Amino acid sequence: MAEETLQDDIDARVIRVIAETQKIPADSVTMDKTFEDLKIDSLDGINIVFGLENEFNISIPDEGMESMRGVRDAANGVRQLLMQKASASPQS
């Protein structure tokens, strides 16, 4: 249950970043939308990645960016990077 909440939370934050950087209503950004659907071009994509890096305090590699085609990809990518970050930092 806790994990599901966390997942929802990440999805919601990714959606918020996309909506804010693109100046579009958050309810127009759903998980199954592609960037093409949302008329997001390469410069918009870079701006979104910059926003996601700030939001989650992660560093998104160029290769990760290239494979990001839609909202779900972005959320999955962020989740993966957060997991890597958690396993890399010492347990407290």
Add this chain to the structure above:
Amino acid sequence: MNRVAVTGLGIVSALGLTVPEVWDKLKCGQSGIAPLPDRGDPPYRFSNGALAWGFEPTRYFEEKELAMLERFAQMAAVAAREAVAQSGLDFRGPLANRTAIITGSSVGGQFSEEEGYLQLYKKNNPRVSPLTIPRTMSNAGASRISLEHGIQGPVYTISTACSSSNHALGQAFWMVRQGTVEAAIAGGSEAVFAEGLLRAWEALRVVSQDTCRPFSKDRRGLILGEAGAMLVLENWEHARARGAAILGEVVGFGMSSDAYHITQPTAEGPANAMRWALQDAGLSPDAVQYVNAHGTGTTANDATETAAIRKVFGPHADRLLVSSSKSMHGHTLGAAGAVEAIATVLSLRNQVAPPTANYNEPDPACDLDVVPNVARCAAMEFAISNSFAFGGLNAVSVFRAVR
């Protein structure tokens, strides 16, 4: 209309601090790209750059003068000194009023601006140096050249990102051609290695993490470079009358705007600039042998530029030599048009096309003869130099060999 001679060249760049040094490296395909002395903290996503290695301002200026001059203005002035000395022009007489200076710079002096922000926002000190404005202004280089040589004709600066100094050169060419002025110093300079600016380039994700490999399938972006580069243009008859050595001829200039996207290129915009430059020169496309490409090494530019060249030159495109000297001196942004104009003039003068260095593997989307890795001796009479800027602004100059 007057013919327009090139009678002086001057440059400081990663390949050297004088024209002969730069040409020695260009013709050997030797790159000036090397690890950044300051990698940033945290480190930048890229670790290499094309700095004007060994450029020591105190060799060229008094301490008091340096207080007033940012690096980009210093490099403009030093390049102009070399070009003027080579031309042998003397501006103490009537030529002072009959000479123009047109420079290009994308961002002007960033170091002083960043120092001001440091005081304001980090040190909470509202007192920003009074020299910030004269140091930062994009025309600081042009004004310094004017002061240094006593040139009192039209002096101004053009800022069109990576096309800046090609636009400057084209404008100067037209002014000399139509007789508005007898001579012009035209070119540009850019000093990009200021931390804030590097962070901004980093965020744009177009800088390669290793080196610049234009037209190569494994290209991963551009390498930032700094430079100052100036050409002396002169009414052909004026140059002949005083017995000046003529190094090359500018014969055409064209410019266009994509009107498409702020950063994504199109083939049609650059193709128009090339077409109109050739038209301005009165040349048919098959008169051209060499293209000094914009060739940044980004995925988008090099494929689009290839398509644009094919549109303009048709089947003749396969007979062209097309190389990107950015693979050696980096992308010098507002200085790029002038750096590459100098490379083009020297290529024609020496009948050697500099290579596209760091080239690894062919890309079907960039299927021209890009002179991979090794310079090529060839009979060349006409060459064009391409500059395409963010904002979709394109500028193309056309040169004729004078030997």
